Each structure stands twice: as structure tokens, then as C-alpha cells.
Amino acid sequence: MADGTTTELSPLAESLMAGDKRSLARAITLIESDDPAGWALVREVFPKTGKARITGFTGPPGVGKSTLIGALTAELRKEDREVAVLSIDPSSPFTKGALLGDRIRLTEHFLDRGVFIRSMASRGALGGLSEAALQAVLAMDASGKDDVLIETVGVGQGEIDIVDHADTIVLALMPGSGDSIQALKAGVMEIPDIIVVNKADHPMTDTMVREVRSALSLSHQAGEWRVPILRTEAARGEGVAELAAKMAEHRAWIENEGTLAERRARNLRNEVVGLAAVRLRRRLEAVLEEDPEAARLVARVVDRELDPATAAIELLELTNEERGK
Amino acid sequence: MADGTTTELSPLAESLMAGDKRSLARAITLIESDDPAGWALVREVFPKTGKARITGFTGPPGVGKSTLIGALTAELRKEDREVAVLSIDPSSPFTKGALLGDRIRLTEHFLDRGVFIRSMASRGALGGLSEAALQAVLAMDASGKDDVLIETVGVGQGEIDIVDHADTIVLALMPGSGDSIQALKAGVMEIPDIIVVNKADHPMTDTMVREVRSALSLSHQAGEWRVPILRTEAARGEGVAELAAKMAEHRAWIENEGTLAERRARNLRNEVVGLAAVRLRRRLEAVLEEDPEAARLVARVVDRELDPATAAIELLELTNEERGK
Numbered sequence: 001m002a003d004g005t006t007t008e009l010s011p012l013a014e015s016l017m018a019g020d021k022r023s024l025a026r027a028i029t030l031i032e033s034d035d036p037a038g039w040a041l042v043r044e045v046f047p048k049t050g051k052a053r054i055t056g057f058t059g060p061p062g063v064g065k066s067t068l069i070g071a072l073t074a075e076l077r078k079e080d081r082e083v084a085v086l087s088i089d090p091s092s093p094f095t096k097g098a099l100l101g102d103r104i105r106l107t108e109h110f111l112d113r114g115v116f117i118r119s120m121a122s123r124g125a126l127g128g129l130s131e132a133a134l135q136a137v138l139a140m141d142a143s144g145k146d147d148v149l150i151e152t153v154g155v156g157q158g159e160i161d162i163v164d165h166a167d168t169i170v171l172a173l174m175p176g177s178g179d180s181i182q183a184l185k186a187g188v189m190e191i192p193d194i195i196v197v198n199k200a201d202h203p204m205t206d207t208m209v210r211e212v213r214s215a216l217s218l219s220h221q222a223g224e225w226r227v228p229i230l231r232t233e234a235a236r237g238e239g240v241a242e243l244a245a246k247m248a249e250h251r252a253w254i255e256n257e258g259t260l261a262e263r264r265a266r267n268l269r270n271e272v273v274g275l276a277a278v279r280l281r282r283r284l285e286a287v288l289e290e291d292p293e294a295a296r297l298v299a300r301v302v303d304r305e306l307d308p309a310t311a312a313i314e315l316l317e318l319t320n321e322e323r324g325k
Numbered sequence: 326m327a328d329g330t331t332t333e334l335s336p337l338a339e340s341l342m343a344g345d346k347r348s349l350a351r352a353i354t355l356i357e358s359d360d361p362a363g364w365a366l367v368r369e370v371f372p373k374t375g376k377a378r379i380t381g382f383t384g385p386p387g388v389g390k391s392t393l394i395g396a397l398t399a400e401l402r403k404e405d406r407e408v409a410v411l412s413i414d415p416s417s418p419f420t421k422g423a424l425l426g427d428r429i430r431l432t433e434h435f436l437d438r439g440v441f442i443r444s445m446a447s448r449g450a451l452g453g454l455s456e457a458a459l460q461a462v463l464a465m466d467a468s469g470k471d472d473v474l475i476e477t478v479g480v481g482q483g484e485i486d487i488v489d490h491a492d493t494i495v496l497a498l499m500p501g502s503g504d505s506i507q508a509l510k511a512g513v514m515e516i517p518d519i520i521v522v523n524k525a526d527h528p529m530t531d532t533m534v535r536e537v538r539s540a541l542s543l544s545h546q547a548g549e550w551r552v553p554i555l556r557t558e559a560a561r562g563e564g565v566a567e568l569a570a571k572m573a574e575h576r577a578w579i580e581n582e583g584t585l586a587e588r589r590a591r592n593l594r595n596e597v598v599g600l601a602a603v604r605l606r607r608r609l610e611a612v613l614e615e616d617p618e619a620a621r622l623v624a625r626v627v628d629r630e631l632d633p634a635t636a637a638i639e640l641l642e643l644t645n646e647e648r649g650k
Binding site for chain 2: 047134272275298315
């Protein structure tokens with residue numbers, strides 16, 4: 001029933017895999033609205049995925065991740081690579097759909113048939129967003145894009161995140177990103193594959209690069225990939241060719257070392273667990289919304305009659321009973 | 326079976342509730358090692374909880390949260406309040422057990438019978454840490470502490486976190502916390518109840534306070550609590566009395582507005598759901614570890630034969646079968 005070997009593909013899957021931009025847009029809308037057709041589509045096209053190079057861009061708001069991605073897209077287009085951008089950073093101009101002023105650099109890509117840009121808004125803490133984003137990345141991959149660039153916020157803790165599903169992770173900082181440096185130093189933030197110090201025209205750039213280097217030196221191990229620290233001024237396109245080159249270099253490195261396959265296997269495993277966990281959590285929330293007995297459980301916790309852990313176990317039992325019906 | 330009404334209390338529960346420090350330490354060790362006795366104990370003492378004032382301290386590593394908490398503890402002791410500190414910040418000197426140099430300020434409290442300090446190390450992304458931390462906070466509350474202070478890292482996104490279970494949330498920053506300011510401005514970080522700019526002897530403090538104020542002004546609504554911005558130099562105890570006063574003021578405000586009860590009800594509800602979700606996730610991981618069929622599912626995803634969403638559904642089915650056995 002779900003062995004992935006479908007003999008006949010749906011027309012949408014066909015046109016998506018042929019690279020049709022509107023079909024990709026439609027697919028992502030289905031995914032985003034949690035339409036079963038979206039899930040069915042990803043199931044159909046999944047065997048065609050795995051070819052795209054998936055790069056995650058993370059970093060605090062305001063460092064210019066979207067400008068960087070815009071400039072990088074122009075660079076990748078020079079090599080005739082097809083690019084898809086998925087933005088799930090609520091502070092991003094992509095996400096806000098801002099199309100004016102110095103963002104004109106991004107908008108030029110909207111007219112380019114080789115570029116697909118899509119943003120997704122946050123959908124609360126239930127994990128529904130990463131779930132949809134992961135599926136969207138698969139659809140982008142299946143549509144034949146050479147590069148999928150994911151933009152997300154991420155400072156501080158190494159939470160399970162969409163960026164964990166990338167082959168290469170780029171952390172963007174700018175002079176003044178003190179908190180991120182501290183988090184790197186303290187080992188609280190995971191080490192990315194490439195670090196970009198954007199807005200490198202700032203007088204404090206040298207200091208910043210030095211601080212990043214010293215933070216990295218604490219964790220570097222012999223034989224490991226040496227995380228490059230690049231300087232860019234994305235708004236003027238400076239340093240962006242170097243970034244594209246380093247991305248290619250990292251990709252070659254993980255392929256040679258065999259870690260690409262390893263990373264992808266780990267990512268896919270986490271994706272399966274993550275998707276299952278989201279579903280379970282949604283079921284819990286539904287029971288809590290709909291079952292008066294579950295609501296009573298919580299009321300008793302609030303009245304300090306029943307402790308949260310016991311209530312959790314009883315909630316799980318109720319959830320299983322619901323399924324049994 | 327689990328209605329929380331036990332007529333006879335265990336000796337450990339008795340001594341814990343009598344305020345015995347060693348019993349509290351033992352209880353938290355049981356909780357941390359996931360010993361069923363720890364869960365049973367929290368179940369016993371839960372009806373006695375709800376009296377402590379629970380304050381969460383968040384902010385990037387390096388801003389001096391632990392020094393601030395140390396100085397605040399001294400301040401609260403002057404009012405003869407009993408204090409428990411729970412640190413779950415991996416970059417904290419509490420967590421590292423550092424007892425030297427300028428941290429002498431903290432260590433003096435270890436000898437004070439009215440102060441209990443405990444740290445918990447991160448236990449991976451499975452959520453096991455927050456689960457244990459929540460139970461530890463309940464044990465501290467039941468032991469008769471007037472204040473429970475929780476120290477945690479948190480920059481950027483509003484993830485579900487231990488800090489969400491506090492009555493009052495204090496965000497600590499320092500001059501140079503540019504990323505946090507950007508995150509506040511962009512609406513990516515949740516607005517805390519009190520903001521402290523620590524290390525206020527820094528020349529950039531005024532600029533920092535101005536930036537924080539402007540970031541807050543974007544989100545302030547009439548009739549809401551007005552988030553105070555305090556300056557402290559915790560290492561010298563400066564500004565700490567003001568922090569204690571603002572904490573008391575916020576507490577009075579949420580009590581008068583009725584939002585304390587609302588917050589606690591919401592927190593407890595989230596705690597029940599969170600605990601249930603952690604258990605479910607653990608069950609999923611166990612099935613994936615132990616059931617060869619589950620391992621085959623993942624292998625098929627890695628081979629791009631089966632898409633992750635379908636694999637997740639099949640994993641859920643396997644998990645239910647496991648339970649049926």
C-alpha cells in the first residue's frame with residue numbers, strides 16, 4: 001500500500017518532476033495547507049529526490065541572510081544552476097514579501113524561470129512548520145533544482161530544526177553578533193560548516209572575524225573539515241563568489257569522506273521520527289481539546305490534586321482508547 | 326490508582342516537605358536518574374506545591390546570569406526568603422561546578438541552609454532534560470522554598486522551554502547582545518517580564534538600554550505590564566535590590582490581574598502535554614532501536630524507496646503493535 005513504487009504518476013507529479021514552476025508552487029500550497037494530496041504527491045516524487053544540494057542558512061535576524069541568499073542565487077545562476085529558496089525566517093524580507101528599495105536584488109529572481117522562491121510562515125510550536133518545510137524541500141528537490149537554499153533563524157541552542165536536514169550549514173553573522181559568538185564559545189551552539197561575516201564594511205569586522213576564529217579553535221579536531229570564515233558584503237555582491245566556491249568545496253569534501261551519505265541517512269532517520277512525533281503530539285492536543293475526560297485531568301492538575309506526570313500517563317491512555325474506537 | 330490522595334506519606338516525602346536539604350538533593354538525584362521512586366515522590370508531594378515564586382532567568386551565555394542569580398540570592402536572603410536555584414545552562418559556572426575566583430560569591434551560599442543550588446546537564450534533544458527539570462522544580466517548591474530560580478540559555482526562537490514554566494521571566498543581556506536585540510525587534514523572541522542589562526559599567530550601556538527600549542516599544546500594548554529595563558553590575562551587587570523589587574512588583578501585578586492563575590494553568594497544561602509527548606517520543610526511539618522492521622523502514626527511506634511521511638505512519642503503527650504485545 002505504501003511501498004513507493006507507483007506505476008502511474010499523477011499529472012501534477014509528472015509536471016512537477018518536469019520542472020514546471022507553477023506545479024511546484026501548487027505542490028507547496030497543498031503541503032502547506034496539510035491537504036492529503038500534498039502528502040500523496042511527495043510520496044510519488046520521493047524516489048526522484050536526493051539530487052539537489054541542500055544548504056541551510058541560519059543566523060540571528062538582521063544579519064542580511066536574505067540579501068546573502070539573493071546575491072548567492074545570482075552567483076549560482078551564472079553557473080547555470082537552478083535554484084529554489086525556502087524561507088522560514090519570520091523576520092526575513094522574503095517571508096514578509098517585501099519587494100522594494102534595496103531588495104530589488106531579490107525581486108529580479110522572481111522573473112527568472114530558473115529560480116523558485118517560497119516562504120512559509122511560522123505555525124506555532126507544534127512542529128507543523130518544520131514538517132511542512134521538510135516536505136517542501138523534497139518537492140523542490142524532485143522538481144530538478146540543483147540547489148535548495150533554506151533560510152531560517154537560529155541562535156543559541158541546537159534545537160531540532162529544518163536546518164538539520166541540510167547537507168551544508170552556513171551560519172551568517174555580522175559585526176555585533178556578540179551573543180552568537182558567546183554561544184559558539186560556550187559550546188551551546190552547534191558548529192556550522194561555513195561561517196559568513198556579512199556587512200563586512202563595518203569597522204569592527206576584523207575583531208569579529210578574530211573572535212569567531214578563536215571560538216572555533218576551541219572545538220576543531222584534527223582531520224575534520226576546517227570551518228572557513230568568509231567576509232561578505234552581500235548588498236554589493238562582495239565575497240559571494242567565494243561563498244559559492246566554499247559551498248562546492250564543502251560538498252566535495254563530505255562526498256569524498258563519505259559523510260554526505262551518513263548525514264543524509266541521519267537526517268532522514270530524524271525526519272521519520274520527527275514526523276511521527278508531530279503526529280502523536282497533534283493527536284494528544286486533539287484529545288485534550290475534544291475529550292472532556294482529558295480536560296478534567298488538566299483541571300485536577302491545576303487544582304494540585306494530580307501531578308503532571310501521572311496526568312500525562314493517563315492522557316496517553318485516553319489517547320490510546322480514542323484510537324481503539 | 327493515581328488520584329494523588331495518599332493517606333500515608335513515604336519518609337522521603339515527609340522529610341522533603343519538612344524542608345530537609347539532603348532529602349531534596351536525594352529526590353532530585355532520583356528524578357535525574359529517571360528512577361521510578363523519583364516520579365512517585367513528586368506524585369506524593371505535588372499537592373504541597375504552588376507556593377513558591379518561580380522565576381526563570383534566560384539570556385545568551387556570558388552575560389553573567391549565574392553571578393546575577395548569586396547576588397539576587399544574597400538579596401532574597403536578607404528578606405529571609407529561602408531560595409532554590411536550578412541551573413540548566415550548560416555554559417553556566419553552576420553547571421560546571423566552578424568554585425573559584427570571582428565565583429566565591431556563589432559558593433558562600435552552599436553553606437547557607439536556606440539556599441539550595443543544583444545544576445542539571447543537558448541530556449540530548451529528546452526532551453528528557455526539561456522533563457526532569459520540571460519535576461525538580463516541583464520538588465523544590467514542595468520543600469518549602471520561597472523562591473525557585475531557574476537559569477537557562479535562550480536566545481532567538483520561542484521554543485517550548487523550562488522557562489515557560491516560570492511565573493516571571495527575566496531576560497539578562499549585556500552591552501553587545503546585538504543578536505538578542507535584533508530578535509526582540511523582529512518579534513522572533515518572546516517578550517520577557519523584566520529585562521536586565523548586566524555588566525552596566527560598560528561604556529555602551531546607555532546605547533544598549535536605548536536599543537532595548539526601542540525594541541520593546543514595538544510590541545507594548547496599553548494596559549499590559551510595562552517591561553522594566555534594569556541596569557545591574559551583579560559582580561558588585563549593584564542594581565540587584567532593584568531587581569528583587571521589580572520581581573516582587575511583577576508578582577503582585579500578575580496576582581492582581583488574575584494572570585498568575587492563568588499562566589500557571591497554561592503552564593501546567595503544557596507540562597502535561599510535554600511530558601506525554603516526551604514519553605511517546607521515547608517509545609518511538611525505542612521501537613526504532615529494537616524492532617528490525619522499524620530499522621528496515623528507515624533503510625528504505627534512505628534508499629529513496631519510501632517517503633519519510635509514509636515511513637512515519639508505518640512507524641506509528643509498529644509502535645502501537647508493540648504496545649499491544
